[in-house]
Amino acid sequence: MIIAATFSKATGEVETRLGRKYIKARFFYNKNKESYDAEYFTEKQAFQKTLTKEDFDKFLEDEVGKSFKNCVYRSESEEVTLLTNKKGKVSKLVKPLINAKSIAKKALDKSGNRNLNRTKNYILQEGTVFPFLVKLGVMTKEGKVIAQKYDKYRQINRFLEYIADVSPELEAIASNGNTIKIADFGCGKSYLTFAIYHYLHEIKKLPVEIIGLDLKEEVIANCANLAEEFGYDKLHFSVGDIAKYSHDGSLDMVITLHACDTATDYALAFAVAHDAKIILSVPCCQHEINAQLSEHKKEIDEAFAPLMKYGIIKERFAALCTDAIRAETLEQAGYSVQVLEFIDMEQTPKNLLIRAVKKQKSPVSEKEISVLEKALHITPTIRKLIK
DSSP: OEEEEEEEEEOHHHHHHHOOOEEEEEEEEETTEEEEEEEEEOSSOEEEEEEEHHHHHHHHHHHBTTTEEEEEEEESSEEEEEEEOTTSOEEEEEEEOTTHHHHHHHHOOTTSOOOSOTTSOOSSOTTSOOHHHHHTTSBOTTSOBOGGGHHHHHHHHHHHHHHHHTHHHHHHHHHTTOOEEEEEETOTTOHHHHHHHIIIIIISOOOEEEEEEESOHHHHHHHHHHHHHTTOTTEEEEEOOGGGOOOSSOOSEEEEEEEETTHHHHHHHHHHHTTOSEEEEEEEOOHHHHHHHHHTTTTSOGGGHHHHHSHHHHHHHHHHHHHHHHHHHHHHTTEEEEEEEOSOTTTOSOOEEEEEEEOSSOOOOSHHHHHHHHHHTOOOHHHHHOO
16 A cells, blocks of 8 residues: 655646646545545645545556656555656666554554544644634534644644744734734645634734735635634735735744745745744745756766765755755844754655744854855855845
8 A cells, every 4th residue: 555655757748738846645544435635736836636546546557657757655565666767668666664564553544543642732722623723624613633634733733833932022022012913925725824823813812913925816715714704804815926025014923834946035035125033934845956956967076976866865955955055044134043843754854944033143154155055056046035
């Protein structure tokens, strides 16, 4: 049984016609039916879809080598990589997984329940009914977390813990009689946006105003309707591109959760330009530097050759370089920056959170970033946007 799969390197026809870059899918049980949660990634967006096991098996058989040149999937006992060469021939690499069965058993069981520690003291406790979580499909009307949404539930609570960490800074803003102004870029279905508003407004009793921005008109319209239904009169939603969005005045906090590729850079630059006191960003899909490494492969010092040789290592190296440069650039802009683990790698590989808090100390030198850029022949977007 396949537990998880990633389809990447979309063919030109698929990328042009559908705009799809890659797909990630995870297995779950839903009412005794075997299904897969699939996430389709385009240049700037991600779309979710549920596939039956039959649909998933057919997609795997029909599309690998045709629509997507690479596929990596994990079963209970092995990790399989399918690679397609220029002639369309598919080769198969198999790696046994020593602890795969115990990991799979820990992740799910036949009843569809995640075998996780549900006694954890979450900010939004299971058993309490939160209307926005019910409407967004995370909880039942009785306050029980839906099995296949438990990862999302944990993610929401983890993010709220990071909000709680910076609550002294937010309370200081409110103590001066000011409303805390927050922007959530790439808010999507707005699980986090609603949770943050509820936490700050209902639990912490702080004056807050939040704007959620996303490209998907239908999703934004639904979020706006829910905000009105819940009486959240200081929670607003707008359709727009992060790179083109304009806002009058300053902001106190800017949030980005999984804004794809350079959309994260534009959000960080927006935060700096609007003097945001706090930035919380969970990047994803760091394609830019990965592509630049491929483009300048011959020019890069041979000391980096082992990192350039293997695709998955190069991809992860590029992602780490991207986020390290983002963190250092924010340091130069006058922020105290931490790079933290968001949630367990078992739940998602997109698990780094950049937390930046405005400080009074003088900014750090940019020498180290310049040296890295020169060595790798890269020109990150973040460096063009934040001077």
